Amino acid sequence: xxxxxxxVAKIQLNGNPYEISAETNLNQLLDRxxxxxxxxxxxVNGKIVEKNKYPKVFLNKDDKVEIVHFIGGG
Amino acid sequence: MxxxxxxxxxxxxxxxxxxxGKYKNFEQTANAVKxxxxxxxxxxxxxxxxxxxxxxxxxxxxxxxxxxxxxNTAGCYTSEEALRTLRLAxxxxxxxLVKLEVLGDKKTLYPNMxxxxxxxxxxxxxxxxxxxxxxxxxxxxxxxxxxxxxxIMPLAAPIGSGIGIQNRTNIILIKEQSAVPVIVDAGVxxxxxxxxxxxxxxxxxxxNTAIAEAQNPVLMAESMKHAVIAGRKAYKxxxxxxxKYGNPSSPQQHLI
Numbered sequence: 017x018x019x020x021x022x023x024v025a026k027i028q029l030n031g032n033p034y035e036i037s038a039e040t041n042l043n044q045l046l047d048r049x050x051x052x053x054x055x056x057x058x059x060v061n062g063k064i065v066e067k068n069k070y071p072k073v074f075l076n077k078d079d080k081v082e083i084v085h086f087i088g089g090g
Numbered sequence: 091m092x093x094x095x096x097x098x099x100x101x102x103x104x105x106x107x108x109x110x111g112k113y114k115n116f117e118q119t120a121n122a123v124k125x126x127x128x129x130x131x132x133x134x135x136x137x138x139x140x141x142x143x144x145x146x147x148x149x150x151x152x153x154x155x156x157x158x159x160x161x162n163t164a165g166c167y168t169s170e171e172a173l174r175t176l177r178l179a180x181x182x183x184x185x186x187l188v189k190l191e192v193l194g195d196k197k198t199l200y201p202n203m204x205x206x207x208x209x210x211x212x213x214x215x216x217x218x219x220x221x222x223x224x225x226x227x228x229x230x231x232x233x234x235x236x237x238x239x240x241x242i243m244p245l246a247a248p249i250g251s252g253i254g255i256q257n258r259t260n261i262i263l264i265k266e267q268s269a270v271p272v273i274v275d276a277g278v279x280x281x282x283x284x285x286x287x288x289x290x291x292x293x294x295x296x297x298n299t300a301i302a303e304a305q306n307p308v309l310m311a312e313s314m315k316h317a318v319i320a321g322r323k324a325y326k327x328x329x330x331x332x333x334k335y336g337n338p339s340s341p342q343q344h345l346i
Contacts (some may be wrong), residue, residue, distance in 0.1 A: 089134025090109030090298030
């Protein structure tokens with residue numbers, strides 16, 4: 017069953033299309049992705065969001081979200 | 091007397107910094123890092139894999155509380171990319187000590203020093219403690235020091251080449267003129283290369299590929315640990331003068 021379009025927003029997450037329910041904030045997005053806040057940094061539309069602002073930043077249609085972490089590197 | 095290695099007011103016992111790339115898996119990474127005795131490890135900043143959330147994380151194998159994570163900008167070719175990467179790295183968990191590396195060419199992986207200096211200047215203003223990968227050019231190294239970086243990291247040879255120090259004279263010149271630590275970064279292929287870097291007077295060595303691509307990375311990591319210690323002690327001991335001809339080690343009097 018398709019969700020009501022009014023309640024769904026399509027964003028770009030790490031370069032790929034991703035559907036979220038409307039009015040999702042960054043904390044909720046991380047919860048849904050099962051990602052721990054203290055291991056990542058988030059950029060929304062090219063701007064880094066400080067961790068304490070995650071509850072206040074709500075995502076909108078077409079937002080470009082990047083979630084990064086540390087991997088092995090030289 | 092203890093021989094302490096200080097970077098940006100933080101003291102370390104080990105003068106070996108190791109990279110965490112190119113290993114078979116995180117278990118091998120962790121075993122090699124532990125065998126190397128390194129206290130600082132370089133890490134890269136990349137996108138989280140959204141589709142496979144069960145992937146293991148580096149942080150689960152190398153506790154950032156036990157090791158100093160040194161986020162790098164490997165793969166960045168412009169100042170903008172490098173700045174974006176390190177600002178994100180800082181946001182992950184307050185990392186201020188970073189390794190700046192702005193590349194200029196995909197084949198040689200030589201640093202683009204114009205972009206590197208530009209980036210270093212901005213990062214220092216933003217209160218980052220910047221360790222900088224650079225060419226082995228004394229003039230540009232001086233420029234970096236003037237800009238306020240906390241360590242100068244000249245290449246021994248191209249990244250991943252494993253051919254050792256190509257220009258010892260330049261490394262010595264850079265070390266002699268620098269008030270901040272000089273760490274040979276890139277090009278070390280085996281233990282003796284690391285020892286030579288230390289014998290030249292460098293404050294430390296950064297190794298990744300030489301360990302990760304050895305047939306036995308954990309053993310090579312251990313070897314690098316001893317190589318750096320050996321080179322450092324040899325430097326501190328001040329080696330003998332070289333002679334053109336032989337000089338007997340046993341007394342020449344009272345020969346039978």
